[in-house]
Amino acid sequence: MKLSLSWIKDYVNIPEDADLKKLAYDLTMSTVEVEDVEDLARRFDNMLVGVIEKIEPHPNADKLRVCKVDIGGGEIKDIVCGGINLKEGMRVAVSCPGAVVRWHGEGEPVVIKNSKLRGVESYGMICASDEIGLGELFPAEQEAEILDLSAFDVPAGTSLADALDMNDILLEIDNKSMTNRPDLWGHYGIAREIAALYDLPLKEIKPFETDVQSDFRVEIEAPDRCTRYIGVEMSGVSVKPSPYKMQNRIWKAGMRPINALVDITNYVMLAVGNPTHAFDADNITDHIVVRHASEGEKLLLLNDNELTLCDDDLVITDSEGPVALAGVMGGAKDSILPKTERVILEVANFEAAGIRRTALRYDTRTEASSRYEKAIDPERCDQALALSMYYFSELYPELKVTGFCDNYVKKLERAQIDVSLTWLEKRLGKHLTDNEIRGKLEKLGFEVQIDGDNMHVTAPTWRSTGDISIKDDVMEEVARMYGYDNFDATAFTTSFTGAINQKDKSLVRNIKEYLAIRCGMQEVYTYPWMNDVFVNAVLQNTDGILRLSTPPAPELGYIRSSLLPNLCEAVAKNERYFNDFSIFEEAQVFFDKNYTSVYDETESLPEQRRHIGAAFASSVKDINSLFREAKGVLEYMPRYTHMEAYEFRKEEKPVWADNVVWLNIYLGDEKIGDMGLVAKKVSMECGIKNVSVMLFELDATKLKPLKSRTNKFTHLAEYPETDYDISMLFDADASWHDIYDAVMGKKKASALLKDASFVDEYRGKQIPSGKKSVTIRLTIGSDEKTLTSQEIENAANQVMKKLGKKMNAELRTQ
Structure with missing residues (x-):
């Protein structure tokens, strides 16, 4: 929000010699964050008002003319200009050498220098309004129209800042710092804070009083959504420009002046923070009613958007239907029109949450809705009314108030x-x-x-x-x-009864460190929305997936319910640069479960969880190696991150996975994730052409950290250990999990056996049908002595014997 210091001084007498840096600092430390303090006059350095004494044709250009311009102090300068509205005696804005302008209001700022234009020396530049940043304050009716300042009765040589009342200080306020302070959304509210800070008197806005008696009335059929509505019916008005001072202040605050009737409403809103609106009274039939919209009711807004309303919307109506979307925007048919001679002024107070819902529903956030949704107090209507009627009376001396109604259905209770x-x-x-x-x-x-x-x-x-x-x-x-x-800095006293150990939070951190540091994976961050291409390819079913009402792009409508679509998109983008890489992401996912908001019972929120997903992509590794890499990362994760171990099962194939290479991940009887090879068809639909991809995804909210560390200290082996490989024939459907359990289960095959690990498996011509060869590496050793070769052989034989007995395995001989 932008504030004019000269406007604030209308309400509180800030000393002229006040330190502006201290003022900004004090406001920031006590009230709102002042992001910037701008001396507005600096924009117009080296710019002044000139008077055109004579206009001569340019000798070398038909569209250019040479103007002899009085720039004050008796100096007459030649300035070459192509303006179409130049005339002798005209006051113009002259940018002298050193001024900064934008050519034709476009491009980067340039510094004006003395120059030759088609062979003629030119001092500075006669400017159009958009070239010096005043296009909205002085809009040009046609191209190449020079800013005409003849209405400003100032002598030649007057600085442009003085002539146009630009000697002002603009305070840039961070809107987020006053979200909970609706009283500050106007110059009067900030003036009140300054008055309190420096113990200065605050000018009171005297209330408006009238004894008008008429049948004009306002009905409020939705008192829960509109606590107060003041309507003032007036005649003797017309559409004309507002005074320059009013236009100037509206422009300084970042809005565009339009005409006197509209400018009064905007000016009052910027002054006291309560929006107002003016209707063309001749187009309002019967009386005003504030009610809920009917389902499917139509309303054409001032911005030419036609809305199909719902029953949660609040509307201002007459006997023929809606004339405004309450608190957001007026209707095109009944607002100020070129021939307006009678108006109905609206000064109202609306319920904040309802205005916010409506503005978001139709993506129509306005200056009015931004203020109403902060919860304005209904008593402020008195200030807005008083200020509005003051300016209506000033600008329209023939004004007559023909109707007045103040429907205040529920008085505000002070806290x-x-x-x-x-x-x-x-x-x-x-x-x-x-x-x-x-x-x-x-x-x-x-x-x-x-x-x-x-x-x-x-x-x-x-x-x-x-x-x-x-x-x-x-x-x-x-x-x-x-x-x-x-306040003096003092050490606070507290007592610690015990360490706070949030194991669930630490677990997620441990997992990310494990994946990044121990496994050498790269962490990625993706947007919370998903591309339709990857949603259709990977998830294939959009049931239960939330869709954004205002997506950043048409194809980015879904909000993520899984990390896998975005991980596949990341793989597709990176495979052009890398042929072997692994990435992971830990992020929030959303499900359409319609949880009720604790802040507003009429609002619902999606279920939100944390997921961990990863992708292993390679064009140099075979499928077996890629599968083992991904499975190894998952298998060792519980040990290194100190959480309860999960197990792998084959129960339900993920829709995106290959028909053979996939596993489900279970914690007890609950499935918490999947892993598998991305099917070829899915890869092609995702645009992944050069690499094979293994994916896994876990529901991190289901993972359970261990109550305490279960690691045990073990001495390094004092005596040599020996690796002994054996190759045995197993049934083709035998799993490594069963083989390992047979060798290293509750009762090990040999007391000398330290560990067993998978080396490889083989199927080929030398292997009987229905069988496979598995090579197992046995680690054999003793804590008491160095083993002899015979003792090692005996331990290996015990393993082979147990495998033969439990799994019908036999030693491979060829």
Whole structure:
């Protein structure tokens, strides 16, 4: 939000010699974050008002003319210009050498220098409005039209900043820092804060009073969505330009002046923060009704968007139907028109959550909706009304108020809070006297009653719409008014009853470190939305997947319910540069479960979980190696990250996986993930052409960290250990899990057996049909001595004998 300091001074008398840096700092430390302080006049350095004394044709160019321009101090300069509206005696904006402009309002800024144009010396430049950043304040009716300043009665040589009232300071406020402060969304609210900070008097906006009697009325059929609606019917108005001062201030605040009737409503909103709206009274039939829209009802907005409304929308209507989308935008048919002579002024208060839902539903966020959705207090309507009627009366001396109705269905209850002074002192860490505390709060409009240790605080109306609700809010008010930088840094006293160990949080961190450091994988971050191409290829079914109402692109409509589509997209993008890589991601996924929001019962939220997914891509490894790499990463993960072990089963093939190479991952009886080779068809649909891809995905919310570390210290072997390979024939469907369990299960095949590991398997001509050869590497050793060759042979034979007995295996002889 942009604020004009000269406008703020209408309400609080800030000294002319005030230190602006200190003002910005004090506001930032106490109230809102001031992002920038701009001296607006600096935009117009080396620019002045010139008067064209004479116009001569350019000797070498038909479309250019040579103007003799009085730039003050008796100096007449030749300036070459191609403006189509030049005339002698015209006041113009002259950019002298050193000024910064944009040619024709486009491109990068350039510094003006003395130059020759088609052989004629030219001093500076006569400017169009968009070339000096004033296109919205002085819109040109046609191309190559020079800014005509003849209406400004200033002598030649006057600086442009002085002539156009640009000697002002603009404060750039970070909107996020005042989301919970609806009272600050206007110049008057900031003026109130400055007055409190520096103990300055705040100018009161006197209320509007009228004794008009008429049959004009406003009905509110949705009192839960509209607490107050003031309607003022007026005649004697017309569509004309507003005074330059009003236009200038609207422009400084970042809006565009339009005409006097519309400008008054925008000016008042920027002044006090309460939006207003004006209807053409001749197009309002009967009286105004505020109600819920009917399902399917139509409304054409001022921006020419036709809406099909739903019953959650609030509308302003007459007897013929909707004339405005309440709190968001007026309708095209009934707002200010070129021939408007009678108006109905709306000054209203609407329920914040409903306005926010409607603005988001139709992607129509306006200056009005941005303020209403912050929860404006209904008492502020009085300020908006008073200021509106003041300017209507000033701009239209013939104005007559022909109708007035103030329908205030529910008075605002001011927040009341009891605060213990002992508690307050303990929280502040500083003793403040009762008078100091009372003084700080009363400057902000609070009413304070102190009885012993109890302080009863009544918040002002503009702070009672949710901003001030608990005693901690009162503490914050006292602290910020005292000044956060005035508190001494002191060591706080606390006692630790035990270490806080969030094992579930540590587990996710451990998994990421394991994948990145021990497994050498690269972590990636993808957007929360998914591309339709990869959704259709990988997931193949969009049931239960949430779709964004306003996606960043048409093909990016789905929000992720799985990490695999985005991982496949990452593989497709990277296979052009790498032929062997592995990536992983830990991120949030969303499911359409319609959980009710704890903040608003009318809103629902999706179920959210954390998933861990990975992709192993290679064009240099065979499928077996790629599968073992992925499975090895998963198998060792529980050990290195200290969580309960899961197991692999073949129960339900993932839709994206190869028919053979896949596994499900189970923790107990619950499936928590899948792994497998991406099917060839899926790879082609994803645009993955040069690499084979193994994927896995785990539901991280289901993983269970161990209650304590289960690692045990084991001495390094004191005596040599021997690796002994055996190759045996097994049934073709025998799994390594069963083989390992037979060798290293509860009862090992040999007491000398330390470990067994898989080497490879083979199927070929030398292997009988229905069989496969598996090579197993046995680690044999003793803790007491060095084994003899015979003892090693005996241990290996015991293993082969047990495998033969349990799995019908036999030693491979060829």
